[in-house]
């Protein structure tokens with residue numbers, strides 16, 4: 001019975017880091033609806049970029065660029081989603 005207990009503990013120890021890797025990387029305001037739109041839209045073609053990686057001007061540039069990529073690939077990007085992602089990125093951008 002004791003062995004079984006150790007076995008469980010080892011399973012948990014091995015399992016935790018594996019789960020952490022599968023879980024989404026941490027982004028600001030993880031529970032907000034805008035973060036949800038961002039996560040869903042912006043991780044479809046590549047990994048989710050960290051909002052703090054770019055400043056507002058760079059984000060304007062990238063969002064424009066991404067809009068082009070999405071159009072090319074017939075990837076829907078309605079204006080309300082663009083606005084949500086924009087305001088999310090702008091308020092979490094690098095200062």
Ligand code: HEC
Nearest residue numbers: 041042043044045046049062063066069070071073075085
């Ligand atoms: C239709 C596919 C597609 C979608 C959806 C998309 N991207 Fe991209 N993105 C690309 C491509 C293609 C590149 C070019 C470089 C590459 O392959 O990583 C790129 C590159 C980038 C880069 C620059 C490269 C880097 O590593 O810094 C950023 C920043 C970026 N995307 C942000 C976004 C954001 C923000 C969104 C959501 C609005 C988004 N992307 C959604 C296709 C996409």
